[in-house]
Amino acid sequence: MTTWLMAGLLFTPLAWAAITLLLSFRNGRWVSWLGMLVQVLVSVGVWLLVVDRGEFYHGLGGWDAPLGIELRVDGLAIIFVLLTATVATACGWHAGMYLDSDKPWQKHFWPLFWFLWAALNSVWLSGDLFNLYVGLEVITLTAVGLVAVGGQADALRAALRYLLVALVGSMAYLLGVALVYGEFGVLSLAVVRELQAENGVGMTLPLALMLGGLAVKSALFPMHGWLPPAHGVAKSPVSGLMSGLVVKASFYIAARLWLELGHEAGSLALAQVLGVLGSAAVVWGSWLALRQKKLKQVVAYSSVAQIGYLFLLFPLTLSVSEAVSLQAQQGVTLQVVSHALAKGAMFLAAGNLILSVRSGEVDALAGVGRFLPFSLFSFGLAGVSLMGLPPSGGFAAKWLLLQASLASGQWWWALVLLAGGLLSALYVFRIYQASFVQDSDLDEFYHPPRSLELVPMILALLALGLGLVVDPMLTLLGRPFGEGSVP
Amino acid sequence: MSAHLLYAFGGVVLCGMGLGGFILLSHLLRKLLAFNIMGSGIFLILVGLAQHGGGAEPGMDPVPQALVLTGIVVAVSATALALVLIRRYYYLTGQTVLESSAESGRRNNDDDPGSRKDGAL
Amino acid sequence: MMALFPPLVLASVLLPLLFPLLALRPDWARLMTYALPLLPLPALFVAIFSTPGWELELPALLMGSVWQMDELRQLFLLLTAGLWTTAGCFAIGYMGPEHLRRFCVCWGFTLAGNLGLIMAGDIASFYSFFALMTFAAYGLVVHEGTDNSRRAGRVYITMGMLGEMAMLAGFIMVAQQAGSLLMADIPAAIVNADNQDLIVTLLVAGFGVKAGLPLLHFWLPLAHPVAPTPASAVLSGAMIKAGLLGWLLVLPLGELASPGAGSTLALFGAVAGLGAAVVGVCQRDPKAVLAYSSISQMGLMTIMTGVALSDPQRAPVLLPVIALYALHHGFAKGVLFLSTAVALPSGRWARGLVWLLIALPGLSLAGLPFTSGALAKLASKEALASEGLGFAWAGHLSMVSTAISVATLLLVLRFLYVLPAKVKTGGRPNVLWLGWSAATATSLVLFWVMPWQVDGLVKAPVWLPSGAKLWQLSWPLLTGLAIGLVAGRLVSRAPAIPQGDGVVVLELLxxxxxxxxxxxxxxxxxxxxxxxxxxxxxxxxxxxxxxxxxxxxxxxxxxxxxxxxxxxxxxxx
Amino acid sequence: MKAWFATFVVLAVCVAFTGLLAVTVWDIAQTPALVQLPAMVAEKLSESGVKNPVTAVLLNFRSYDTLLEIGVLVIAAMTGISMARTPTLEDPELRTSNELLFALQRWFVPLMLMVAGYLLWAGSDRPGGAFQAGAVLAAAGVLMRLGARPMNFLRPGILLRLGLVLGFAVFLVVALASAFAGEAFLDYPEGWTKVLIVTIEAVLTLSIGMVLLALFVAGPVNEYGEEDDPV
Structure with a gap:
């Protein structure tokens, strides 16, 4: 049973990628919708398995670490698997209706989509440093492919910039892996952690290289320059996937590395530097979001800012009490989940709005509130989560992080969290303000189908309601970042 | 200091060269080549460093070789993809650099396009 | 009298919260307006008929919610539900067809937040409802979609968010200290906290944005004039009071003698009370005058809160007085706002009568005998006696409060003076009149019929002023009237101060x-x-x-x- | 002046980085690796079904990596052909007519096919394998392409996509099938290991060759009129 579920998680999307590669966009759509159902069921199955059986390791192909590749199925991984299932299903559902099926290149959307899903699942589960690298590369290439699909000049420029930067980021990560392998002779993260704890080997450069490379790929300030063009130019469902999930994959690996190896290899100053960069991202990203003239650029810069919060994990988990560290981890996990849901909703809603007014400019939104109140409302609900207002998941996340920062005595991060909330309110309401403008030159609005409007609403409601179910989620995280059996 | 370590240090040098080239060169093809040099350097480090010391006879660690093989395929794929993108980009815009003036329509008049360097990435 | 009827309590919040779902049907917009006065009815029922002291636990919600009711909350609930009912009725007559759906949706959410925060017994739900009210009201402020309303909306949302952030920071610190999420545990936790001053500052500032504390008040005179009239009424009558309620619930009144914090707060209150009056009489827009008058009146309540903070012995007396004052001011100010959109009838007598009815709540604000204002003024006078107060200028308190009375009268006169004969009014005058009359009646009559034996508040109708008190009440009125007349003679044109005074400077920065x-x-x-x-x-x-x-x-x-x-x-x- | 300074800074940073890296590599080289993985590989080699340890690692111990790696190839090819709107390969402009080229084609293409086959076969007990063989295959294709030999399977269409996905699909099917017989996915059943690995290698060779060739062919020719999308 376990084998089948794990295989379902990792190989079903690959199989679907192979199948949809042979189909047209329209046929691929039906097959993919079926596949999403399968995938969601499998994800839920694995979740129930973990609830029932607890966290476990699973050697692929019957080979355990360190010889083979071992999957590490724990609460955190399951949360991310479920999150992926939710956001990817929403974006895929939306894309099936949103993308223009007459364009011949759209048929490549589905295989890329499925490869992306497969790679995301592999990153959440893998406990092997090199396998993570391969997973990351699959993610990068599919994301680049999705951005570039259609091949307009703008898209190509964004995709090329993204590709080149992401490749160098991967190279930095791989160099770190090479050094780790040279030092320890193994690739399994769990084994490396054990060995490091026993022998106390210094490995600052490898860790810095891996974290640096991953930070580039997660668009940490000031290395975020590639993100807004890429996320802004992609089709809206693709932007939703990118902001919601793709960026999180590299952060996830960085977080895993930090929590496994940081205590030995990291230093207080290093953690503070990462925290400061995250804080700078919050301020800088929000400020630029305020300045953007295009709707999707606003949302994209907001991602830069929101990702900044995640990097508070580093200072808040080093040299603090167990309880505070746990609080910070829970807060960051919640922030990832709620941001993924909210940003997915935001991009999809923005896509609907743009579809309706036929322009990507913020100023073109004047009067759209009368015609597309539903999408505008979804956008606002998602904004509530970004601002960190109750009862959204963003609020619960912010609450936990604030508590962690006060309890650890690092009150300066609390200021960042509060300022970030204020700034995000400003850019969200700027969009609202633009849509409330009375006089609009546009009399004719395109009405997207209701189901297109429904998808972002569901995501936004999930982001909003997340705060109501924090406790069950946190129990799943009861032992976050794995305790239990190390092989 | 074994012979294998020489490969590792060769890799270090290649890595640094590739990095410098990647930052300094602005032509996309050159950038891509620099990336490949960097990649080769890292593969050399991976293979060369893995077999230092220890009891095993040199050249007998198959794992990094397999890793490098995988890494090469990934690098080749990425390179090929980048080449296709670059070719099409060149076809559409006639440019070989990621210049910034046309990054988006929002900044159009207040910049003198001549004064700006086409930057490294 | 029922003790607690959970479905009704739930309905009082859920009804307005779920009401916006009707907006899914675009053609139901008109229908939605008709439902507006019905939304607060369950809450009104709870406020009138439930016996305070109940608690409703909703463990599944947020991090375990508790809703509760005590005397203080009951008064605020009564004010809120009552005012929203009459304003809702008024809205049926007033609102035009533009953006009707959006208005109703925002109305429902704001109302749900306003009612919910009053009953919330734990920090999470209190903060949630408070934020819901703050942000949903944005839609009411910018309803007209003009440049002015958008500017007001921008200032409103910026300051609102600042307030929320300060509040959140304060709550987090206090929850950390208390180890509990119950509102009831906050005052005690503040008493024991190491960084007491910081927490008090954050909480006072956080709620101060709503309550119109000087320097945090800028949104008030901007938002009130541009919002649709029924919305201004609830903004000024009910929502401002949410800030006050916040102070009363979280500050360690009666548990901690903090003359420093108390006197500072009182000083801010005095500045608000007098400063707002000065700026207010220079306004030309009747709603702006009323907005400044609200700031001025809130100043008086702020002074009382400050006194309660500095003298724990007096707090038990002061709390009911503040609540009483809030109740009186809420209803009176609400009806004054509504009056700005009431067209005077053409008949001479009718015109005079209506004008009188418009003027009466205003005069009541200034403490006219035999109105709710007289009761409030007398009660506050008692409460502000200087004995036992540990700060230097305590002796001047009563003078300040008298000055505020005079100022209030001047503001009311100014309001009546600038109130134009021809006003923009709604398309359904009958319902509009009904709403306005109900509001006026509530404001004028409620205090006569209310059973004042509500524990510890005010004893029976002792508030009918005796002869000596009559003079005490009247002389500020007469002084104000005299100043007003003289000023009206001497000054042909008041100097213009832009609405939102300080924000002009702030906007530059x-x-x-x-x-x-x-x-x-x-x-x-x-x-x-x-x-x-x-x-x-x-x-x-x-x-x-x-x-x-x-x-x-x-x-x-x-x-x-x-x-x-x-x-x-x-x-x- | 400013540009010169910027270059100097970049070079300084790169030199510093290289130096740091060299020092770290030297440090690491001083102590032997803590775990000796080669010993484990040697120990389990007999169970893997192939004699060459590298192939064993690639296709057995870490076969999931390899599966994803083939996926990367397919992704690159797919994105490539989504860019390419090549209407015809027999475009006279693309034809190179050159005696030397024709001679090379005649002589070298069969030879290269043979080399590819040999590399594939050798993979099971010596260094070599699918990727190397596929690369040689692709080189042969490039040679033919330069001479504009009609290669209809390279036209964007179902045949091309089928070819691209074949290797990947077979790998995946084997993974699935092995689950029926064995304990885990990619756990080849006893006795079948060699056959399966060689089969996988063979189809992979074809697909890899095709991927590389398709990426080479993917041209920038733009046949569709496109309008700008705001989204």
Whole structure:
């Protein structure tokens, strides 16, 4: 049973990628919708398995670490698997209706989509440093492919910039892996952690290289320059996937590395530097979001800012009490989940709005509130989560992080969290303000189908309601970042 | 200091060269080549460093070789993809650099396009 | 009298919360307006008929919610539900067809937040409802969609968010200290907290934004005039009081003698009470005058809160007085706002009667005998006696409060003076009249029929003033009237102070809030002599913006270099 | 002047980085690796079904990596052909007519096919394998392409996509099938290991060759009129 579920998680999307590669966009759509159902069921199955059986390791192909590749199925991984299932299903559902099926290149959307899903699942589960690298590369290439699909000049420029930067980021990560392998002779993260704890080997450069490379790929300030063009130019469902999930994959690996190896290899100053960069991202990203003239650029810069919060994990988990560290981890996990849901909703809603007014400019939104109140409302609900207002998941996340920062005595991060909330309110309401403008030159609005409007609403409601179910989620995280059996 | 370590240090040098080239060169093809040099350097480090010391006879660690093989395929794929993108980009815009003036329509008049360097990435 | 009827309590919040779902049907917009006065009815029922002291636990919600009721909350609930009912009725008659759906949706959410926060017994739900009210009301403020209303909306949301953030920070620190999420545990936790001053400052400032504390008040005179009239009524009558209620619930009144904090708060209150009056009489828009009058009246309540903070012995007496004052002011101010959209009838007698009915709540604010204002004024006078107060200027308190009375009368006169004969009114005059009459009646009559044996509040109708008190009440009125008449004779034209006073300065500084340079330039022209400064700010702002864009482009081109440098730094560390 | 300074800074940073890296590599080289993985590989080699340890690692111990790696190839090819709107390969402009080229084609293409076959076969007990064989295959294709030999399977269409996905699909099917017989996915059943690995290698060779060739062919020719999308 376990084998089948794990295989379902990792190989079903690959199989679907192979199948949809042979189909047209329209046929691929039906097959993919079926596949999403399968995938969601499998994800839920694995979740129930973990609830029932607890966290476990699973050697692929019957080979355990360190010889083979071992999957590490724990609460955190399951949360991310479920999150992926939710956001990817929403974006895929939306894309099936949103993308223009007459364009011949759209048929490549589905295989890329499925490869992306497969790679995301592999990153959440893998406990092997090199396998993570391969997973990351699959993610990068599919994301680049999705951005570039259609091949307009703008898209190509964004995709090329993204590709080149992401490749160098991967190279930095791989160099770190090479050094780790040279030092320890193994690739399994769990084994490396054990060995490091026993022998106390210094490995600052490898860790810095891996974290640096991953930070580039997660668009940490000031290395975020590639993100807004890429996320802004992609089709809206693709932007939703990118902001919601793709960026999180590299952060996830960085977080895993930090929590496994940081205590030995990291230093207080290093953690503070990462925290400061995250804080700078919050301020800088929000400020630029305020300045953007295009709707999707606003949302994209907001991602830069929101990702900044995640990097508070580093200072808040080093040299603090167990309880505070746990609080910070829970807060960051919640922030990832709620941001993924909210940003997915935001991009999809923005896509609907743009579809309706036929322009990507913020100023073109004047009067759209009368015609597309539903999408505008979804956008606002998602904004509530970004601002960190109750009862959204963003609020619960912010609450936990604030508590962690006060309890650890690092009150300066609390200021960042509060300022970030204020700034995000400003850019969200700027969009609202633009849509409330009375006089609009546009009399004719395109009405997207209701189901297109429904998808972002569901995501936004999930982001909003997340705060109501924090406790069950946190129990799943009861032992976050794995305790239990190390092989 | 074994012979294998020489490969590792060769890799270090290649890595640094590739990095410098990647930052300094602005032509996309050159950038891509620099990336490949960097990649080769890292593969050399991976293979060369893995077999230092220890009891095993040199050249007998198959794992990094397999890793490098995988890494090469990934690098080749990425390179090929980048080449296709670059070719099409060149076809559409006639440019070989990621210049910034046309990054988006929002900044159009207040910049003198001549004064700006086409930057490294 | 029922003790607790959970479905009704739930309904009182859920009804307005779920009401916006009706908006899914676009053709139901008109229908939705008709439901507006019905929304607060369950809450009104709870306020009138439930016996205080109940608690309702909703463990599944948030991090375990508790809703509860005590005397203080009951009074606020009564005010809120009552005012929203009459304003809802008024809205049926007043609202035109533009953006009707949006208005109703925002109305429902704001109402749900306002009612919910009063009953919330734990921090999470209190903060949630407070935020819901703050942000949903944005839709009410910017309803008209004009430049002015958008500017007001911008200021409102900025200050609202600042308030929320301060409040959140205060709550987090206090929850950390208390180890509990119950509102009831907050005062005790503040007493024991190490960083007591910081927590008190944060909470006072957080709620102060709503309550119109000086320097945090800028949104008030901007938002009230531009919002649709029924919305202004609830903004000023009910929602401002949410800030006051917040203070009363979280500050350690009666548990901690803190003359420093108390006197500072009282000082702020005095500044608000008198300063707002000065700015207010220079306004030309009747709603702006009323908004400043609200700030001024809130100043008086702030003084009382400050006194309660500095003298724990007096707090038990002061709390009911403040609540009483809030109740009186809420209803009176609500009806005054509604009056700005009531067209006077053409008949001479009818016109005079209506004018009198408009004037009465205003005069009641100033403490006219035999009105709710007289009761409130007398009660506050008792409560503000200087004995036992540990700060230097305690002796002047009663003088200040009298001065505020005079100022209030001046503001009311100014309001009546600028109230135009022809007003913009709604399309359904009958319902509008019904709403207005109900509000007026509530304001004037409620205090006569209310069973004042509500524990510990005020004893029976002792508030009917005796002869001596009659004079005590009347002389400020007469003084105000005299000043008003003299001023009306001597000063042909009041100096103009822009609405939102200090925000004009702030807007120059916080240019980032503004969408473009246009706003600053507009302000510059409005200020005339300030044009120079405005242009300077404009250039600075533009320069900062360009600088940011430039840096962003550099960063975009230097990503890999930056990465290497960061890796080097991380390694070196 | 400024540009010169910037270059200097970049070079300084790169030199610093290289130096740091060299020092770290030297440090690491001083102590032997803590775990000796080669010993484990040697120990389990007999169970893997192939004699060459590298192939064993690639296709057995870490076969999931390899599966994803083939996925990367397919992704690249797919994105490539989504860019390419090549209407015809027999475009006279693309034809190179050159005696030397024709001679090379005649002589070298069969030879290269043979080399590819040999590399594939050798993979099971010596260094070599699918990727190397596929690369040689692709080189042969490039040679033919330069001479504009009609290769209809390279036209964007179902045949091309089928070819691209074949290797990946077979790998995946084997993974699935092995689950029926064995304990885990990619756990080849006893005795079948060699056959399966060689089969996988063979189809992979074809697909890899095709991927590389398709990426080479993917041209920038733009046949569709496109309008700008705001989204």
């Amino acid at each position: 916080a240019g980032s809030v503004k969408k473009g340079a246009g706003g600053v330039a507009r302000l510059g022209t409005r200020l005339g002599s300030g044009g120079m400064a405005a242009r300077l700010m404009l250039h600075t702002r533009a320069a900062i913006g360009l600088w940011a864009d430039e840096q962003e482009r550099h960063l975009r081109h230097r990503t890999v270099l930056v990465m290497v440098v960061i890796v080097l730094i991380l390694t070196w560390l």
